[in-house]
Amino acid sequence: MSQVVSQEVKPPRYQVVAPMVVAKTTTTEGVKLLNFYQRAILPGDVPADQIERFLRRRLIVQIGENGVPVEAAPPAQPAKGGRPPKTAG
Secondary structure (H helix, E strand, O other): OOOOOOOOOOOOEEEEOOOEEEEEEEEOOEEEEEEEEOOOEOOOOOOHHHHHHHHHOOOEEEEOOOOOEOOOOOOOOOOOOOOOOOOOO
16 A cells, blocks of 8 residues: 655745835735835735736736745756756755
């Protein structure tokens, strides 16, 4: 009998790169529009349509579990011999 290991899928996280964004989120006082300043991590309950709009306008970036933007790494360029460099992973 094999044991199935469930891996928890974590929702994507987003960091503000603009000077400030205003996003809808739930507080102890109900749903509010709050200011999030550069380098802030947005709460997980910001509506998807707002996230999409912020991404389109490049006001936020998606970050990985290590806190580094997902798209920060430039694509590997082939060396003068033709083969691209090996990447970890």
